[in-house]
């Protein structure tokens with residue numbers, strides 16, 4: 001049977017859009033099937049709206065603390081509906097690139113329906129059938145809700161619901177202190193809500209280096225967030241119009257937290273329920289589709305990209321994987337995905353950025369591990385900006401090979417890229433030190449951290465003995481020369 005399409009892409013989020021546009025630009029015949037709106041989680045309910053809120057919250061914070069900069073303010077007010085209005089305008093503006101018309105102009109057949117596998121080569125879309133040589137599944141992920149007694153009855157929101165709130169809750173219980181919970185907790189606290197952040201992990205951002213998590217905990221708490229680390233949400237009841245949550249730690253100790261609203265941000269699961277994967281022989285695990293190093297699923301012509309793979313749930317990874325998946329889906333020579341150097345950033349204030357291994361992971365996996373730190377408190381630009389909280393931490397292996405970079409501090413999401421490039425190109429940490437950095441910039445924190453490499457290497461006790469012998473000899477030669485000059 002003749003194939004109608006070279007490629008059918010299911011899901012029109014970042015991974016799907018990049019796959020479809022890339023394949024069409026190579027001249028392939030492509031169909032893109034999206035059941036909602038092109039743009040996906042990142043555009044409508046993820047990165048874009050949350051970063052718009054992070055900015056509004058930062059402005060509120062700066063205005064509140066403007067006195068520190070010698071700027072007197074005569075009071076301020078957060079207009080929550082106006083904040084949310086701005087957020088929606090940002091989504092609209094960013095979404096212009098993702099319109100179905102634009103993709104149709106690129107040569108992609110766009111179907112705004114739900115897709116379902118009939119076989120690995122046949123996809124049904126609202127009663128029609130698309131025959132295809134290859135498929136890329138890019139259906140993303142959704143939030144999960146932990147089993148908490150009384151939660152359904154009391155009512156709660158996830159990130160989607162939180163972004164649709166009409167009024168600022170006076171008080172908010174946030175369950176989960178991963179990136180979603182931590183970003184929202186700080187944003188709502190800065191808007192003026194009383195925020196309780198409840199998390200089974202002892203520190204916020206449990207996947208990060210604990211040294212970084214500890215600094216973020218301090219920042220959140222000093223910003224008014226009540227942090228209950230090591231506590232699990234156990235049950236919820238209503239009391240006088242308020243939601244009362246009982247939380248419990250490992251020792252069985254219980255506490256109560258109260259809120260007008262509850263935001264659950266306790267993890268994600270792959271979105272695959274409606275795909276009828278069994279018809280295509282595509283296997284799924286708890287975190288995502290089973291894929292090999294070419295992003296090929298258990299069906300030989302079906303590939304996957306983005307959150308549905310369950311690996312690194314970030315927009316930039318969705319884009320990277322989509323580029324690989326489309327190449328592998330269309331051509332016989334397969335490219336391997338390389339997840340060795342994957343950076344990410346949580347957009348709290350200060351930001352938390354990471355690439356590679358934590359110190360603990362590095363010590364487990366490598367010999368000769370060294371750690372070089374530079375607190376922002378010692379960086380002139382951070383002092384001038386009044387933003388000295390945080391540090392750069394670079395983890396290296398033998399011969400200064402960079403194994404990981406961790407930054408909590410102003411603009412960390414941008415600063416990490418110097419470390420990312422160094423890791424990607426196997427540039428040793430010493431090169432960060434010997435590269436000229438502009439003064440006064442925050443990027444000097446990277447250089448200063450790297451300077452410690454030479455400081456430790458050059459200025460150890462043995463080298464100091466050698467250097468002092470050398471200088472002693474040099475002084476002796478100088479004295480002899482002086483004597484000889486006087487006699488002459």
Ligand SMILES: Cc1cc2nc3c(=O)[nH]c(=O)nc-3n(C[C@H](O)[C@H](O)[C@H](O)COP(=O)(O)OP(=O)(O)OC[C@H]3O[C@@H](n4cnc5c(N)ncnc54)[C@H](O)[C@@H]3O)c2cc1C
Nearest residue numbers: 011013014015035040041042046115140306307313314315
């Ligand atoms: C609150 C929040 C903040 C975030 N912030 C950041 C950030 O700052 N930086 C970052 O890198 N990442 C961030 N992320 C993660 C990022 O949003 C995701 O990694 C990214 O959106 C994944 O893209 P995707 O294409 O895999 O999936 P999605 O964007 O979820 O797209 C999947 C699409 O598939 C569609 N679909 C599902 N099933 C079907 C079907 N059967 N038929 C047709 N269509 C279907 C869905 O409607 C959806 O449009 C954030 C996530 C959240 C929730």
Ligand SMILES: NC(=O)c1ccc[n+]([C@@H]2O[C@H](COP(=O)([O-])OP(=O)(O)OC[C@H]3O[C@@H](n4cnc5c(N)ncnc54)[C@H](O)[C@@H]3O)[C@@H](O)[C@H]2O)c1
Nearest residue numbers: 146176177178179180199200201232233265266267313346
């Ligand atoms: N800036 C970004 O790049 C960004 C922002 C948001 C989300 N994301 C992506 O989305 C993913 C999901 O984020 P997330 O924050 O939902 O999940 P997560 O898996 O990263 O964190 C879940 C948190 O919930 C806690 N938890 C789980 N069950 C609980 C319970 N019963 N009671 C109390 N706490 C509980 C865990 O201890 C943890 O702190 C992230 O890992 C990231 O990949 C990225």
